[in-house]
Each structure stands twice: as C-alpha cells, then as structure tokens.
Amino acid sequence: MLEVITGGMFAGKTDELIRRLERHSIAKRRVALVKPDLDTRTTKVRTHNGKEFDSITVGRNDTPTIETIIKEHEVIGFDEGEFFGEDIYQLLKAYEQTGTDKIFIVAGLDMDSEGEPFGFMPQLMAIASSITKLHAVCENCFIPANISYSLVEKKAQVLVGGKDKYKALCWKCAAAENKKKAQNS
Numbered sequence: 765m766l767e768v769i770t771g772g773m774f775a776g777k778t779d780e781l782i783r784r785l786e787r788h789s790i791a792k793r794r795v796a797l798v799k800p801d802l803d804t805r806t807t808k809v810r811t812h813n814g815k816e817f818d819s820i821t822v823g824r825n826d827t828p829t830i831e832t833i834i835k836e837h838e839v840i841g842f843d844e845g846e847f848f849g850e851d852i853y854q855l856l857k858a859y860e861q862t863g864t865d866k867i868f869i870v871a872g873l874d875m876d877s878e879g880e881p882f883g884f885m886p887q888l889m890a891i892a893s894s895i896t897k898l899h900a901v902c903e904n905c906f907i908p909a910n911i912s913y914s915l916v917e918k919k920a921q922v923l924v925g926g927k928d929k930y931k932a933l934c935w936k937c938a939a940a941e942n943k944k945k946a947q948n949s
C-alpha cells in the first residue's frame with residue numbers, strides 16, 4: 765500500500781512520516797527509511813523540530829538497492845520523495861499492482877518554489893491509496909501557505925536548503941514578493 769504525505773516546506777511532512785514509521789516500529793515491524801543522495805545534509809533524517817530517524821541514503825534511481833531494502837523490510841519510508849526518479853516510481857507502481865503487503869510511505873514536496881509540480885510526486889499521488897496534504901503557515905499573513913518561496917537566486921529546480929533559503933508563503937504573498945523583487949531589479 766502506498767501512502768503519500770505532501771505539501772510545502774515547514775508543513776511537518778517529515779514529522780508525519782517519522783510518526784507513522786515509529787508506530788510500525790513499536791509493533792515490531794521491520795521498518796526502513798530511505799532518502800535520495802541529493803540531500804547530503806546528514807545520514808539521518810532530521811525534522812525542522814530536531815526529531816531524528818536513521819536513514820539509508822540511496823541514488824535517486826538506484827532500483828537494485830531499493831529493491832533489496834524493500835525485500836528486507838515490511839514498511840519503507842521515503843523522505844524527499846520529489847528527488848526520486850522515474851525508475852523508483854515504476855518500481856513502486858509495479859509493487860502496488862501486485863497487491864503487495866508492503867507499506868510504502870512517501871513524503872515529498874508537491875511543488876517547487878515556482879509553484880510547478882515537483883519530480884514524480886504527481887504520479888505517486890495518482891497511484892497512492894491515501895494522500896495527506898499538509899500546509900505550513902504563511903510567514904507574512906498567517907493563512908495556510910501554498911509554496912516554499914525561494915529567498916535566493918536559483919539556477920536549477922533542485923536547491924537543497926532550509927530556513928536560510930526558503931520561506932512558506934500563500935499564493936497572494938508570494939505574488940506580492942515577486943512584484944517587490946521585480947521593482948527592485
């Protein structure tokens with residue numbers, strides 16, 4: 765079964781992923797957490813609140829390694845799901861379509877900082893049994909945020925960072941910031 769936890773940065777996606785994995789750990793199920801090697805910040809998955817969970821770093825399309833991990837575990841979490849490539853999507857889809865007993869929980873960004881769908885998250889959401897969409901609070905007006913607004917000039921869709929590089933904004937406030945930026949340049 766595939767569960768997807770999605771939304772913007774600072775919405776608590778990784779907290780929710782770890783909460784779900786811990787429930788299965790307590791029930792003594794074999795649990796693994798993988799994250800893509802694009803995110804090289806740490807060997808553990810750490811939430812913005814400082815919560816930690818041991819993780820295995822894998823290549824974004826490394827299906828042989830991920831298949832081995834899937835075979836050895838019952839519950840497999842994927843953090844930063846937006847960074848995984850098509851091969852991993854195809855692998856999870858193939859498992860799902862056999863009616864597998866494995867539980868896959870993918871947490872990842874729904875959109876990049878420009879508001880475009882990120883990586884294979886839309887496809888994963890399409891085949892998921894359940895989707896949880898979380899929102900941060902807009903740092904300017906305090907309604908639910910829609911996007912992870914980039915505070916620095918970005919050259920590619922992938923720019924790994926935290927509060928130093930991004931802030932959570934609603935669409936209205938993001939548009940206002942873009943207008944301000946355009947006026948200043």
Ligand SMILES: [Zn+2]
Nearest residue numbers: 902905934937
């Ligand atoms: Zn706002």
